[in-house]
Every structure is written in structure tokens, then in C-alpha cells.
Amino acid sequence: MKKVACPHCGQDWIHQYRRKDTGAQFFMCPECESLWLDQDEIEEPTELYLSEYMTQHDAASAWEVIEQVD
Ligand SMILES: [Zn+2]
Secondary structure (H helix, E strand, O other): OOOOEOOOOOOOEOEEEEEOOOOOEEEEOOOOOEEEOOHHHOOOOOOOEHHHHOOOOOHHHHHHHEEEOO
């Protein structure tokens, strides 16, 4: 996957992740937890965050059910 710096915080690269419970894949900045569902949109700001995507988890436990893919 190409290296794209987070358009929100600029502190890290966007990485690909996978939910261990559903297998769904997404893209996220591990620094600020900004989240994208479509790789084509990761160079633009998003309104979605990890805690909003993983609605059944709080921000801390959400990390326990995802794993980095790339
Ligand atoms: Zn970020």
C-alpha cells in the first residue's frame, strides 16, 4: 500500500487494518484514529473515527479486536 500521511494530524502514515470479529478491512491513522473505509479517499479528511466505526466498543477495547494488515 502506498504511503499516505494522515491528512488530519500529519503524525503518522495511514495503515490498513482488519477487524478480527467480522474480517472487515479499513484504513486508519494509528496516531489520531481517523478512519477511512475506501482507500481511494484516504488523502482527504474523514469524519469517521475508530470509536464511531466500532460502535459496540470503547476506544481502548476497539484496538483489541483489530489488527494491522500492511
Ligand atoms: Zn492522524
